[in-house]
Amino acid sequence: MAEMDKKTEDFDLDAMFADMRTQDVVPAPDFMARVLADALDAQAAAAPVTVAPRPPSRLRQLLAAIGGWPAVAGLATAGVAGLWIGVNPPASIMTTAESFLGTTVTDQYLVDLMPSYEFAMAEG
Amino acid sequence: MPFDAFADVSDDALLVLYANGDPDAARALNIRLTPRAFGQAMRMLGDRAEAEDVAQDAMLRLWKIAPDWRRGEAKVTTWLYRVVANLCTDRLRKQRNVDIDSVPEPEDDRDGVEGDMQNAARMAALRDALAELPDRQRQAVVLRHIEGLGNPEIAEIMEISTEAVESLTARGKRALAAILAGRREELGYTDG
Numbered sequence: 001m002a003e004m005d006k007k008t009e010d011f012d013l014d015a016m017f018a019d020m021r022t023q024d025v026v027p028a029p030d031f032m033a034r035v036l037a038d039a040l041d042a043q044a045a046a047a048p049v050t051v052a053p054r055p056p057s058r059l060r061q062l063l064a065a066i067g068g069w070p071a072v073a074g075l076a077t078a079g080v081a082g083l084w085i086g087v088n089p090p091a092s093i094m095t096t097a098e099s100f101l102g103t104t105v106t107d108q109y110l111v112d113l114m115p116s117y118e119f120a121m122a123e124g
Numbered sequence: 125m126p127f128d129a130f131a132d133v134s135d136d137a138l139l140v141l142y143a144n145g146d147p148d149a150a151r152a153l154n155i156r157l158t159p160r161a162f163g164q165a166m167r168m169l170g171d172r173a174e175a176e177d178v179a180q181d182a183m184l185r186l187w188k189i190a191p192d193w194r195r196g197e198a199k200v201t202t203w204l205y206r207v208v209a210n211l212c213t214d215r216l217r218k219q220r221n222v223d224i225d226s227v228p229e230p231e232d233d234r235d236g237v238e239g240d241m242q243n244a245a246r247m248a249a250l251r252d253a254l255a256e257l258p259d260r261q262r263q264a265v266v267l268r269h270i271e272g273l274g275n276p277e278i279a280e281i282m283e284i285s286t287e288a289v290e291s292l293t294a295r296g297k298r299a300l301a302a303i304l305a306g307r308r309e310e311l312g313y314t315d316g
Binding site: 023 | 142143145147150151153154155158159162163166167172175176179180183184187188190191243246247250251269270271272297300301304
């Protein structure tokens with residue numbers, strides 16, 4: 001170990017290290033410019049991109065106009081109820097229709113869409 | 125220079141400003157850190173073109189990591205020393221695998237003064253000897269004796285204990301002396 005330390009001293013490694021440390025290693029201006037260009041490019045690439053919000057689709061516009069999904073639920077209920085009244089109109093409605101139209105509503109104005117269903121209802 | 129405005133701003137604060145899109149922060153970081161990265165690479169590799177490649181690569185990694193940089197976790201310079209050291213190690217390893225004779229000779233920055241030539245030869249010999257060291261020993265020796273860093277910072281850069289740093293630098297220095305022993309005359313050291 002002592003012999004090795006002597007060798008280290010012989011070469012004056014510390015002086016060699018110091019010479020290397022103080023070497024003139026100034027970067028070239030064009031190299032500095034390249035690194036700065038990289039920096040500005042990376043900065044531009046990482047910048048948050050402001051994307052304009054997409055216009056809503058026609059379906060969404062329609063939904064918004066009628067009041068959203070709750071309104072659609074109400075609309076659907078009303079539609080089903082209307083269909084049901086059309087298929088199987090209560091007697092009072094028939095009477096009202098007759099008095100309004102001033103004539104007797106005959107079967108020829110009624111479309112019997114589901115006769116078997118009516119039969120099934122009559123059967124209970 | 126407008127960069128004086130950043131004289132009191134820490135590196136990691138500058139990095140946050142850079143990530144927020146401040147171009148002056150980019151310029152200030154470039155002026156502050158690029159010469160340091162280049163100097164470290166130049167001292168390890170001894171070739172200007174290679175050192176520029178390494179320093180540019182290391183700085184590019186810094187630019188890209190900036191948005192995710194977590195302040196206070198590590199010093200920017202420590203991170204940069206580590207990246208440059210690792211990139212240089214990769215280059216030296218490739219050079220060693222290709223052909224040791226193809227390692228470029230160091231530049232003679234100043235014109236033909238004899239003493240400078242001999243000094244350049246010494247630096248080349250030291251660099252060659254360093255290149256022969258195992259990677260970790262070389263990193264530790266370069267950071268300790270050439271970059272002039274303290275053992276705690278080297279320990280952080282190399283992610284090892286300070287005791288391990290001391291051991292690596294001591295072994296590295298002894299190995300360097302052994303390698304250089306065969307090149308005494310070349311280095312201008314005569315008897316004693």
